[in-house]
Amino acid sequence: MKRRDFLTSSLAASTLALASQPQSGVAQSPAAAGPREYYQIRKYHMQSGPQTKLTDSYVADSLIPALNRLGIAPVGAFHLDLGPETPTLYLLLPCSNLETLVNVDLRLAQDEQFMKTAQPFWSAPATAPAFIRMESSLLAAFEGHPKLTPPPSAAQHGKRVFQLRTYESPSDADHVRKVEMFHHGEFEIFQKAGFDQVFYGDTLIGPRMPNLTYMLSYPELSDLTDKWKRFSSDPDWKKLSSSSRYxxxxxxxxxxxLILSPTAYSQI
Structure with a gap:
């Protein structure tokens, strides 16, 4: 099966979670405007030592500028603070053009400026690899939150902390219902509780499907507990979560x- 045909069929299957939900009375988040984006989440698994510096230099000086030239922006880059398998570098690549995103490595190889500056990373010897393994997932933005929304402090590179959450469901039907919950009030409950909502994505290609992933941001890690208390005690959440449908x-x-901290060169 050709890559394009496979992606098309995968996208059609995943967006069942959106297409099959009731649409009447669905409130959309403030970010709900324009065509929805696609996201690639990359995880670079590394070892402590020289390779972390090599990878940071590659992403900051070569990869992000080249991605921006392709129209992939803003690019998020995060170190894993709390979670398994540290050190791990997470990258978040948003793009409204699916074809660009899935062919990004081929496009990068055609960028002479990128290939010149990326050479130490791309050609690292097997005896001193730049990373252990790289994993990636492809996601489609939720219809109710179609574009990535950086937290306000990102523009000034202010202090911020990120929470990356993935919900796995036991069946496709349950996955449909969980996506539906966000569109039937959960976005607004997050907003009332004071969360900065960065993105929501339905996984098209990746491990442990069916699942969805979303990212929240906080000025300080200490804000996390307080905001989740507000969320869980909200009457609208109690009503939504106790509905017989869910x-x-x-x-x-x-x-x-997962708890992530932005790198100095992160654009999110």
């Missing part, structure tokens, strides 16, 4: 919860 069985079977 509470008849556990529609989320596993939650992955």
């Amino acid at each position: 509470s008849f069985e556990p529609i989320v079977s596993n939650v992955t919860n």
Whole structure:
């Protein structure tokens, strides 16, 4: 099967989670404007030592500028602070053009400026690799939050902390219901609780599907507990989560919860 055909079929299957939900009365988040984006999440697994500096230099000086030239922006770059397998560098690549995003490495190889500056990373010897392994996932933005929204402090490179959460569901039907919950009030509950909502994505290609991933931001890590208390005690959340459509069985079977800090060169 050709890559384009495969992506098309994968996209069609995943967006069932949006297409099959009731649309009447659906409130959209403030970010809901224009065509929705696609996201690639990359994880570079590394070892402590010289390779972390090599990878940071590559991403900051070569990769992000080249991605921006392709129209992929803003690019997020984060170190994993709390979670398994540290050190790990997370990259978030948003783009409204799916074709550009899935062919990004081929496009980069055609960029002479990139290839020149990226050479130490791309051609690192097997005896001193730049990273251990790289994993990636492809996501489609939720219709109700179609564009990535950097926190206000990102423009000034102010202090900020990120929470990356992935919800796995036991079945496609339960996944549909969980995506639907966000569109039927959950966005607004997050907003009332004071969260900075960065993105929401439905996984098209990646591990442990069906699942969705979203990112929240805080000025300080200490804000996390307070905001989640506000969220869980909100009457609208209690009403939504106790609805028979969503509470008849556990529609989320596993939650992955990571705390990330932005690198000095992150654009988010």
